[in-house]
Amino acid sequence: MEYPRFLVLEASSYEETGYPIAASWSIADGQLKAIMIRPEDEWQEWDSSNEDRHGLTRQQIEMVGESVLDVIRELAEDVDKSPVYVSEPYLYEKWLHRMYDAYGAEAPFDIYPLSDLFNMSDEELQEELEILSSNLLLDIKVPEDRVRTLLELYVRLKDSGLIKE
Numbered sequence: 001m002e003y004p005r006f007l008v009l010e011a012s013s014y015e016e017t018g019y020p021i022a023a024s025w026s027i028a029d030g031q032l033k034a035i036m037i038r039p040e041d042e043w044q045e046w047d048s049s050n051e052d053r054h055g056l057t058r059q060q061i062e063m064v065g066e067s068v069l070d071v072i073r074e075l076a077e078d079v080d081k082s083p084v085y086v087s088e089p090y091l092y093e094k095w096l097h098r099m100y101d102a103y104g105a106e107a108p109f110d111i112y113p114l115s116d117l118f119n120m121s122d123e124e125l126q127e128e129l130e131i132l133s134s135n136l137l138l139d140i141k142v143p144e145d146r147v148r149t150l151l152e153l154y155v156r157l158k159d160s161g162l163i164k165e
Contacts, residue, residue, distance in 0.1 A: 001030075001158075002028050002029075003026055003027075003028060003029065003030040003151060003154065004026070004082075004083070004085055004117055004154060005025060005026055005027070005028075005078075005079050005082050005083065005084045005085065005109075006025060006026045006084070006085050006086075006114075006147050006150045006151065007023065007024075007025045007075075007084050007085070007086050007092065007111070007147075008023070008024045008025070008086075008087070008143040008144075008146045008147055009022070009023050009086075009091075009092060009095050009143070010022040010023075010056070010143055011091070011095055012039070012043070012045050012046050012047060012058075013045050013046065013047035014047070014091070015045055015047070016094075017043075017044075017045035018045055018047075018094075018095070018098075019037075019039060019040075019043045019045065019095060019098045019099070020037050020095045020096075020098070020099055021036065021037050021039065021056060021061050021065070022034070022035070022036050022037060022056060022061070022143055023035055023037060023071065023075070023143065024143035024144045024146070024147045025075065025078065025079070025084075025147065026147050026150070026151055027078045027079075028080075028082070030151055032144060032147045032148065032151070033074070033078065034143060034144040034147075035065075035066050035071055035074070036056070036060070036061045036064055036065040036066065037061065037065050037066060037068060037071050037099075038061055038062055038065030038066060038067055038068070039058070039061065039062070039065075039068075040068055040102050043098075046058050068099050068102050068103070069102075069103055071099065072099055072100055072103065072105065072107075076107075076108050076109070079108070079109045080109075081108055081109055082109060083109070083110055083111075083112050084109050084110070084111045084112070085111070085112050085113070085114050085116070085117050085150075086111050086112070086113065086114065087113075087114055087122075089111050089112070089113050092111050093111060096111070114150070117154070117163070118153070118154075118157065118163070119162070119163070128153060129146070129149050129150070129153065132149055132152060132153055132156075133145060133146075133149040136148070136149065136152060
């Protein structure tokens with residue numbers, strides 16, 4: 001079975017100058033990748049009030065994060081022009097544009113709301129994810145756990161016939 005591509009990003013802030021600092025995504029075989037993203041030198045916006053939510057400091061991502069160029073190369077290779085499903089397309093478009101624009105490129109894939117794949121409202125989807133993540137002992141606030149929960153929900157709905165190819 002080929003799995004859909006899910007992408008979850010954490011950002012430095014929700015301001016216009018925010019940028020991705022961590023990413024997790026699924027690949028065709030259902031595996032997932034998780035990576036911290038080292039900010040470009042000119043990316044200075046940092047909302048320290050978000051540190052409690054995502055558990056990362058700027059110093060941590062500067063020390064252990066991968067370069068933006070490495071991340072966009074790996075993401076492009078893994079996604080390979082497949083549709084990518086995200087929770088908040090407007091924010092993700094902005095953050096992905098910020099990453100790719102740093103190297104004069106455009107994302108080689110299109111993003112779609114999760115609701116398009118799961119055929120349910122954002123509220124229904126959030127409720128399903130919260131119940132499922134609790135049952136799986138996962139925390140959907142953690143990007144990797146959110147991707148795992150999305151993959152599991154996809155499999156369950158597909159097996160029950162609620163999602164068609």
